[in-house]
Amino acid sequence: xxxxxxxxxxxxxxxxxxxxxxxxxxxTSDLSNIMKLVEQxxxxxxxxxxxxxxPLDQSQRLRSDVVTEVxxxxxxxxxxxxxxxxxxxxxxxxx
Amino acid sequence: MQWETVIGLEIHAQLAxxxxxxxxxxxxxxxxxxxxxxxxxxxxxxxxxxLNEQAVRFAVKFGLAIGAHIAPYxxxxxxxxxxxxxxxxxQTSQFDKPIVGLGEIDIEVAGEVKTIGITRAxxxxxxxxxxxxxxxxxxxxxxxxxxxxxxxxxxxxxxxSSAEAVAYVKKIHTLVQYLGICDxxxxxxxxxxxxxxxxxxxxxxxxxxxAEIKNLNSFRFIEKGIAHxxxxxxxxxxxxxxxxxxxxxxxxxxxxTRSMRSKxxxxxxxxxxxxxxxxxxxxxxxxxxxxxxxxxxxxxxKQRFLEQYKLSEYDADVLTxxxxxxxxxEDAVSFSDGETKLVANWVMGELSANxxxxxxxxxxxxxxxxxxxxxxxxxxxxxISGKIAKQVFEFLWNSEVTADEVIEREGLKQMSDSGELGKxxxxxxxxxxTQVEQFRGGKTKVLGFFVGSxxxxxxxxxxxxxxxxxxxxxxxx
Numbered sequence: 001x002x003x004x005x006x007x008x009x010x011x012x013x014x015x016x017x018x019x020x021x022x023x024x025x026x027x028t029s030d031l032s033n034i035m036k037l038v039e040q041x042x043x044x045x046x047x048x049x050x051x052x053x054x055p056l057d058q059s060q061r062l063r064s065d066v067v068t069e070v071x072x073x074x075x076x077x078x079x080x081x082x083x084x085x086x087x088x089x090x091x092x093x094x095x
Numbered sequence: 096m097q098w099e100t101v102i103g104l105e106i107h108a109q110l111a112x113x114x115x116x117x118x119x120x121x122x123x124x125x126x127x128x129x130x131x132x133x134x135x136x137x138x139x140x141x142x143x144x145x146l147n148e149q150a151v152r153f154a155v156k157f158g159l160a161i162g163a164h165i166a167p168y169x170x171x172x173x174x175x176x177x178x179x180x181x182x183x184x185x186q187t188s189q190f191d192k193p194i195v196g197l198g199e200i201d202i203e204v205a206g207e208v209k210t211i212g213i214t215r216a217x218x219x220x221x222x223x224x225x226x227x228x229x230x231x232x233x234x235x236x237x238x239x240x241x242x243x244x245x246x247x248x249x250x251x252x253x254x255x256s257s258a259e260a261v262a263y264v265k266k267i268h269t270l271v272q273y274l275g276i277c278d279x280x281x282x283x284x285x286x287x288x289x290x291x292x293x294x295x296x297x298x299x300x301x302x303x304x305x306a307e308i309k310n311l312n313s314f315r316f317i318e319k320g321i322a323h324x325x326x327x328x329x330x331x332x333x334x335x336x337x338x339x340x341x342x343x344x345x346x347x348x349x350x351x352t353r354s355m356r357s358k359x360x361x362x363x364x365x366x367x368x369x370x371x372x373x374x375x376x377x378x379x380x381x382x383x384x385x386x387x388x389x390x391x392x393x394x395x396x397k398q399r400f401l402e403q404y405k406l407s408e409y410d411a412d413v414l415t416x417x418x419x420x421x422x423x424x425e426d427a428v429s430f431s432d433g434e435t436k437l438v439a440n441w442v443m444g445e446l447s448a449n450x451x452x453x454x455x456x457x458x459x460x461x462x463x464x465x466x467x468x469x470x471x472x473x474x475x476x477x478x479i480s481g482k483i484a485k486q487v488f489e490f491l492w493n494s495e496v497t498a499d500e501v502i503e504r505e506g507l508k509q510m511s512d513s514g515e516l517g518k519x520x521x522x523x524x525x526x527x528x529t530q531v532e533q534f535r536g537g538k539t540k541v542l543g544f545f546v547g548s549x550x551x552x553x554x555x556x557x558x559x560x561x562x563x564x565x566x567x568x569x570x571x572x
Binding site: 014015016053054056058059060061062063064065066067068069071072073076077079082084085086087088089090091092093 | 112113114118119120121127128129130131132133134137139145146147148149150151168170175177178179184192225226227230231232233234235236237238363365368370372373374375376
């Protein structure tokens with residue numbers, strides 16, 4: 001499967017990445033090469049092999065259900081461009 | 096043409112953990128905005144998720160209760176989309192390896208039992224809340240809810256009417272509360288449901304195009320929302336149109352659904368396994384522990400109530416809908432010397448009415464099971480009449496006294512003494528010769544006048560059965 005320039009634009013849009021028109025060709029070629037590598041790997045016979053979800057051969061450590069965080073709103077909101085009544089303000093979004 | 100409705104549901108149950116699914120921030124409802132949103136919930140760079148053990152245990156518990164396969168290994172995946180109340184730019188969810196696999200649950204509609212398949216249930220995090228009121232033309236974001244653990248319960252498209260859908264939702268609602276894994280509050284949004292609805296010509300195998308309805312935050316709205324949507328789809332098709340696959344919002348004020356956003360990008364979530372989280376392992380030991388920890392489930396409890404307490408189908412149903420009510424009932428019965436039916440009446444009547452009036456859960460009832468049982472005991476042994484019992488109930492509801500104390504203090508003991516009652520009746524007959532004549536002339540209706548007068552005179556304390564018996568005797572002399 002090779003990647004077309006429309007695919008690049010669509011993926012960039014979904015990821016909210018701004019790319020210049022003149023970069024599209026390079027991305028198209030790079031991504032196509034990655035897909036080729038995937039195709040190559042797909043040739044390997046993996047019948048009977050358990051799919052891997054994570055490169056580390058371990059299972060998830062769990063945390064006890066205890067509240068350990070305190071209110072740090074003031075500190076955390078120092079990064080925000082705009083706040084009001086304790087809310088983060090963002091450009092208007094309407095569903 | 097005859098149409099068939101096909102319904103499937105996605106229920107989001109907020110898990111009743113103290114802390115979030117991937118952070119140690121509190122999940123308590125109603126806090127000031129962003130006071131329970133920590134660096135992890137805000138997706139600050141360098142933060143990493145650590146999975147909450149209790150959320151995993153709750154999911155397993157649910158899976159066991161619906162007889163589902165519990166995956167020995169399940170995997171978290173990223174569901175990618177952009178919205179301001181989702182700071183990471185993806186929701187950590189589960190995709191192709193959910194923790195709970197195929198299970199099922201029985202519902203009952205109009206006396207018919209039907210099995211509904213549950214495709215899967217998976218763990219995920221909730222998003223924050225966007226507030227679209229006017230903040231200088233901007234949107235306000237509260238991330239307190241971001242990272243609250245959710246169990247998304249996905250049904251098979253097995254329901255064929257809004258009644259079946261509501262029965263299913265109620266069943267799950269009861270179950271998660273029984274299991275103690277979700278508080279079930281639809282108002283606070285801890286139990287939410289999205290409904291997938293489609294229609295097809297009766298007899299057709301293939302499903303029609305479905306629409307997803309959101310914002311159905313009460314059982315009534317689920318029923319009305321589906322009814323409306325079915326009608327709309329049939330109208331569209333019969334007038335030559337095509338149903339669009341889309342998300343629709345139910346507007347309870349107008350009782351209609353309207354298009355929210357097209358789902359054309361629905362398959363563009365670009366799920367992939369979350370590299371920050373390792374596979375979750377469910378050991379055989381944990382399964383055993385959770386199995387041993389399962390409470391008596393609603394169905395089983397109802398059967399037991401029918402047999403043990405000889406209740407009617409209806410009573411057993413109502414009393415077992417909530418585990419706390421069922422527990423209260425059983426406690427009260429034990430303190431009433433086994434007055435199963437009478438206690439049922441008082442729990443479902445007076446007690447429920449008062450709880451509703453003050454919007455209280457049974458757990459917060461000012462009148463505990465022991466004292467209600469004590470009251471019922473005194474009705475059963477005829478110390479007080481049912482009518483006086485309502486007065487006593489008021490005292491019990493409003494203060495910490497017992498029924499015996501109130502009866503003693505207020506002098507409410509029932510008058511059953513035939514000598515004493517007899518004297519009152521004699522006097523009454525002497526004072527009202529006309530009515531006595533009327534009775535003897537066949538107008539038996541005047542009996543009510545005598546009973547009423549005696550009750551008035553004794554402030555309702557006369558034993559009604561005794562009064563009736565004595566009156567009949569004396570009037571017929």
